[in-house]
Amino acid sequence: MxxxxxxxxxxxxxxxxxxxxxxxxxxxxxxxxxxxxxxxxxxxxxxxSTPAASSTPVTAxxxxxxxxxxxxxxxxxxxxxxxxxxxxxxxxxxxxxxxxxARATPKPTRTRVVPSRAPRAGGGGTAASAASGDEPSGIPTAVTVVALLAALGGGVALARHNSRSR
The missing domain is CATH 2.60.40.10 (Immunoglobulins)
Structure with missing residues (x-):
């Protein structure tokens, strides 16, 4: 059994x-x-099996x-x-x-995969630095610093020019 x-x-x-x-x-x-x-x-x-205490023993x-x-x-x-x-x-x-x-084999269950962030694609030359995962944007830090310094320099030059012309 x-x-x-x-x-x-x-x-x-x-x-x-x-x-x-x-x-x-x-x-x-x-x-x-x-x-x-x-x-x-x-x-x-x-x-x-043991007989009950009150019964008389019977040889079975x-x-x-x-x-x-x-x-x-x-x-x-x-x-x-x-x-x-x-x-x-x-x-x-x-x-x-x-x-x-035969052993029953469980049927595979489908799982839905939901991405947690956008894929790493495009961006031209910025894709290589974004692959490290350190920078959230696709613009490298050096380019950002140069652009800020240029804007600051342009603003200072413009302010000096305006103060001389008065």
Whole structure:
């Protein structure tokens, strides 16, 4: 249980069988084998249930159930695998099928990309200095300084000219 699991990951499945009680005792076992398991699985009796304190002890016939847990090999390919069980005390055998299904692959989700700023394009010779990310505008600092000094010089010259002409 379960009889169908996804392949591609280690999974634990419960193997349960009903073996006849062997002659000469009530302690019995079985083994389960499958190409989908990581190894041979030993099946044992479930622990005995304790009777209620107020009831009188009654000797019950042992349950023919044995069980254990098998680890499914993560490298096992999807498909149907036989599980063979052999009861140790009586050599009785049984067989069932375990189905490994293909792992579901998630569908890719579309994500919308929104740009956070304009692309770095154009600007002629200013594009190289803007690539460093230090200057927010496309005008280099040296050009800006020269233009400001020229404007300041022109303003001073104009002011001197106006003061002499009066």
């Amino acid at each position: 379960p009889d169908k699991v996804q392949s591609g990951a280690s999974r634990s499945v419960r193997v349960r069988a009903f073996c006849p009680v062997p002659q000469g005792g009530t302690d019995y076992r079985a083994t389960a084998r499958s190409n989908s398991f990581t190894g041979v699985v030993t099946l044992t009796q479930p622990p005995p 016939a042992p349950s023919p159930e044995v069980h254990g847990f098998a680890l499914v090999n993560e490298d096992a390919r999807p498909g149907r695998y036989q599980v063979d069980v052999k009861c140790d005390g009586t050599n009785d055998t049984g067989r069932t099928t375990l189905t490994l299904t």
